[in-house]
Amino acid sequence: MDERHEELAAMNALGMLESDEKRVLNGASVADKDLRDFSAELELVASELARLIAPVEPPSNMKRRIHAKMRSSGVKGAGLSRGFVFGSIGWALAASLAVASVWLWQEREKLVQQVAAVSRAMAPVTPVVPSTEKKETRNIEEELKILLSDFETKKAALSTEIEALRKRETDANARIAQLVAEAEALKQQDERSQLQIATLQNSKIWEYRRCEMIVVWNGGKRQGVLLLDNMPRVDSGMDYQLWVIDPNKPDPVSAGVVEVNAKGVAKIAFKPVDVVGETVKFALSVEKKGGVPKAEGPIVLVGP
Amino acid sequence: MAQPEYSEEELLQRAGRGDARAFDRLYDLLSPRLFGLLRQMLTDEREAEDMLQDGFVQLWSKASDFDPSLSKAFTWAVMIFRHKAIDRMRALGRRNRLVESAALEHATLADSVHMGADDAAEAGERSALVREALNDLPKEQRQLIEFAFLKGLTHHVIAESLGIPLGTVKTNIRRGLLCLRDLLKGGV
Structure with a gap:
């Protein structure tokens, strides 16, 4: 060595x-x-x-902690004395007693913990704040106040901005509504510009000299309304039939049968059975009951 | 039934044979001094408690290894608890930390002597003998041994903390401990 x-x-x-x-x-x-x-x-x-170290008393529960640790870590013989010899009955009793003791001890530990937990839960909350913590708390409070102030300022600015935006939205909506109304008016004006009104009076046929016929024709939609007044009755088995005369077509296009009431009045909406142009003329003839596809009977009224 | 008054060595031997009551009694006798030691070394109440708990569990497990012809029960227990404390300090990364000057001033065993660390009859005599032997050492050796014993630091850290050459630390520790052994042998 x-x-x-x-x-x-x-x-x-x-x-x-x-x-x-x-x-x-x-x-x-x-x-x-x-x-x-x-x-x-x-x-x-x-x-x-x-030996020269000053002794210090350990916590009062340390012995229990050691026993608990010995049990939890499975230390052989923990909590039991191996220094005594028992007979077979004695061993059984000792074992039972030991098991019961361990169980009771564990139950007691649980109860102690529960009581402690309940005590803690029931204890009045009296926060003890050391002076350094108080100082930190004050600093935090001041920071929070500053943050809150900033927040309020920003909130006010945002509210003003939101209000302005809402007003602009309202104005914009009103302007849109106005524009829509104007557009609608223009559209209607446009539609009206496409309307054609045809009238016929003083027919050359004697029975129809007092008859009046008005046709409102929408060239854009290719449909119209017919008004008849002072119309004489037709013979049984016969019907009035309206025709649309398109100069670009060789034959008049049927717009349907017109039923006249007892007073000689009729008002119908019509649409030609075939495509026609925007600018057309109208004629009314007397045809077989139910109408015919191609005009056969006499024309009693013709529009201008 | 009251436990007869056994010596610490007898209690430890009985504990080694599974006598839980002897173990409990041994705890009563040893734990204050061992807890004081752990608090000095670990400087943390909670850590000291945990080590005391673990140390006694280990003591119970190893009690059957105790040989009274080789050592006293107390010194045998101190070895177990010091090893545990040093392992714990190593795990916490404390063994390689430089020590503050305030800690250096408190790392003396001599100051604690007057507090009556171990005043129980025979053990008290042994304490007085150790105290006397320690005080007989040259100051530089005594201080180094006290510091090393209480702080559980490596010799490199001790040399750096105290500002002493490493070789001087090693030499003084060896000489001081050999001297202490001889002094204690003379008193046995």
Whole structure:
């Protein structure tokens, strides 16, 4: 055993070695009994120094904690004495007692914990704030006030902006409504511009000299309304039939049968059965009951 | 039934044979000094409590290994608890930290002597012997040993903390501990 190993053993006794140095010492100790004994001896010498430490009472529950730790870590014989010899009955009783004791102890621990938890829950909340924490709390409160103030300012600005936007939206909606109304008016004006009103009076046929015929024709939609007044009755088995005369078509296009009431009045909406142009003329003839596809009977009224 | 008054060594041996009552009694006798030691080393009440708990569990498990012809029960227990504390300090990364000057001033065993650390009859005599032996050491050796014992630091950190060459630390520790051994042997 050389001086270096003595140094290592001395420092090891005081727990001063690094891990690699401890390995060196352990390795040397394996082959050197003197060194091994020397190390053990110095460890005991160093441990004697603990006699000079001022004693401190551990927490009162420490013994229970140790027993609990022994049980939880499965330490053999924890909480049981192995120093007594029992007979078979005694062992059974001792075992039962031990199990019961452990169970009761665990129950007691649970109850203690529950009571402590309930006590904590029921304890009045009296926050004790150390002075440093109070200072921090004040700082936090001031920061919160500043943040709140900023927030209120921004909130007010946003409210103003939102109000302005709402007003603009209202104005815009009103303007849109106005534009829509104008567009509608223009549309109606346009539609009206496409309307054609045809009238016929003073027919050259004697029975129809007092008859009046008005046709309102929408050239865009290719449909119209017919009004007849003072119309004489037709013979049974006969009907009035309206015709649309398109100059681009060789024959008049039927617009349907017109039923005249007892007063000689008729009002019908009509639509030609075939496509016609925008600018057309109208004629009314007397045809077979139910109408015919191609005019056959006499034309009694013709529009201008 | 009252437990007869056994010595610490007898209690430890009985605990080694599974006598839980002996173990409880041993706890009563040893725990204040061991807890004081752990608090000094770990400087943290909660850590010291945890180590005391773990240490006694280990003590119960290893009690059957105790040989009264080789050591006193107390010193044998101190070895177990110091190893645990040092392992814990290593795990916490404290062993390689430089020590503040305030901590250096408090790392003395001599100051705590007058507090009656171990005043129970025979043990008290042993304490007085250790105190005397320690005080017989040269100051530089005594301070180094006290500091090393209480702080559980590596020799590199101790040298740096105290501003002493590493070689001087090693030499003084070896010489001081050998001297202490001889002094204690003379008193046994």
